[in-house]
Amino acid sequence: KWVLGYAATRGVKQEELDSLKRYKIGSEDTTAVFNNDSKLKTAEHFQAELIYDGFRAAAADGALKTREIDSISELAKKLGMTDEKFQELLELYRQEEEHRQKRIELLFPKTYAEAIKAIDTHYGR
Incomplete structure (x- = not known):
């Protein structure tokens, strides 16, 4: 939740926020x-x-x-x-x-x- 809120306050686009919501730790090398x-x-x-x-x-x-x-x-x-x-x-x-x-x-x-x-x-x- 912290990461999402922080990203939102920094102006990250909604589609990127949605991608962050779906992210699973270890699922890919970001x-x-x-x-x-x-x-x-x-x-x-x-x-x-x-x-x-x-x-x-x-x-x-x-x-x-x-x-x-x-x-x-x-x-x-x-x-x-x-x-x-x-x-x-x-x-x-x-x-x-x-x-x-x-x-x-x-x-x-x-x-x-x-x-x-x-x-x-x-x-x-």
Whole structure:
């Protein structure tokens, strides 16, 4: 669901969104255009975004698990990405996630239950 929503916000056409909905993991190699061997000049540039967004998608359930990191690492290797670059992207993701959590804590210091209670009280419910 995260991938579909993210693709939609980036302006992906409906037919491509429909294709994503039907996609089954492992059914085809959709990474070929991102591989260094593809000879596409854009491949290397899109690799970093693909891997970074992979971290974000995998963590959409609230946690980036070790097995998810390992799977994304395997994909990065398949694309021809160096381990150094992969680790840099993982560190960037972790730093940004830490910053996001700090922002949430600062902007929303009350718990969800406390916020709902305040809203209900305000509207006399």
